[in-house]
Amino acid sequence: MRExxxxxxxxxxxxxxxxxxxxxxxxxxxxxxxxxxxxVGADDxxxxxxxxxxxxxxxxxxxxxxxxSGEARLETFGYSxxxxxxxxxxxxxxxxxxxxxxxxxxDPAFGAVATSVAAGEPVTVATVxxxxxxxxxxxxxxxxxxxxxxxxxxxDVAVTADxxxxxxLGASALRHYGPHGERREDAVTVFLQSFAPPxxxxxxxxIDYAASVARIGDFLGYRVTVCDARPVFATPKRFPAGxxxxxxxxxxxxxxxxxxxRTVICVLTHDPKFDVPLLEEALRRPAAYIGAMGxxxxxxxxxxxxxxxxxxEAELSRLRSPLGLDLGARTPEEVAVSVAAEIVALRWxxxxxxxxxxxxxxxxxxTA
Numbered sequence: 001m002r003e004x005x006x007x008x009x010x011x012x013x014x015x016x017x018x019x020x021x022x023x024x025x026x027x028x029x030x031x032x033x034x035x036x037x038x039x040v041g042a043d044d045x046x047x048x049x050x051x052x053x054x055x056x057x058x059x060x061x062x063x064x065x066x067x068x069s070g071e072a073r074l075e076t077f078g079y080s081x082x083x084x085x086x087x088x089x090x091x092x093x094x095x096x097x098x099x100x101x102x103x104x105x106x107d108p109a110f111g112a113v114a115t116s117v118a119a120g121e122p123v124t125v126a127t128v129x130x131x132x133x134x135x136x137x138x139x140x141x142x143x144x145x146x147x148x149x150x151x152x153x154x155x156d157v158a159v160t161a162d163x164x165x166x167x168x169l170g171a172s173a174l175r176h177y178g179p180h181g182e183r184r185e186d187a188v189t190v191f192l193q194s195f196a197p198p199x200x201x202x203x204x205x206x207i208d209y210a211a212s213v214a215r216i217g218d219f220l221g222y223r224v225t226v227c228d229a230r231p232v233f234a235t236p237k238r239f240p241a242g243x244x245x246x247x248x249x250x251x252x253x254x255x256x257x258x259x260x261x262r263t264v265i266c267v268l269t270h271d272p273k274f275d276v277p278l279l280e281e282a283l284r285r286p287a288a289y290i291g292a293m294g295x296x297x298x299x300x301x302x303x304x305x306x307x308x309x310x311x312x313e314a315e316l317s318r319l320r321s322p323l324g325l326d327l328g329a330r331t332p333e334e335v336a337v338s339v340a341a342e343i344v345a346l347r348w349x350x351x352x353x354x355x356x357x358x359x360x361x362x363x364x365x366x367t368a
Contacts, residue, residue: 019063072136100136154180170196205268212336291323
């Protein structure tokens, strides 16, 4: 929902009812994952996507119907080879959508949720998908408060606890409960969608390659910071708008900032006096990806220095060096694509091989 939020906020503030379709479950080679959203507002304005084009026409009509009726719908779309003109997924997968009407009356907490998501503040939205509870009812859960109800106090208490757990992980999931919050598989199905702050990308070394890596990191949804000890290079005008630029010795900055299991660290300093103390710090803290630029000889020399500094084999095994996939990249922009490709492949368990040489599902279940 994050990418369509500006339109949803505009409609909600203007009291324009809209239909919101959200992917709540997928199987096999579905093109979009849980949480993908599409909305239809006044004058047939459409934002977002739930399948990359396969079923959007049918979802458009469903959204209009739920706005007219005021009742949420649960629909599943899959592949069918019996009717060439049937609505379905050409990729062979299956998606389940919750399509619900959103107005200030039916979802009074939506405005507060939208504000939190836009500001990067953590919030989980729990929505009834199926079972003996009002379908489409929502409960918004922040770290210290909540708003809305799913129908019963017991259900709200149980879901609130689970929602805060999912929020800590930045995860989204379907959960099942009894009508009063009991842990049961045969009653109320609730979709918990977490909106954690965007993951961080820390780029060290304010060189031309850093500008391109920062640009593609911003495009992928990371909160990007570029750090360099040299003020002549670390100037905001050399980087995309919205990218934070810090003048500081890289290892000192990293030691003073927070990272987590989603953080991406790209070391482009290409200078032992910068990158060795920086990597010594980076490899001993949580991060999803730690990559360093340089030739293979530079890598060998860097690794030797890090070993002398006392890093273990387990710590050194986290280092992706030379960083990026083998694309034959030459220009800063091409190198940035190579780095981004490795980050995405590592995040989702991709092989980095051409799809024409692989078999099986194109969109396997997420591994990270």
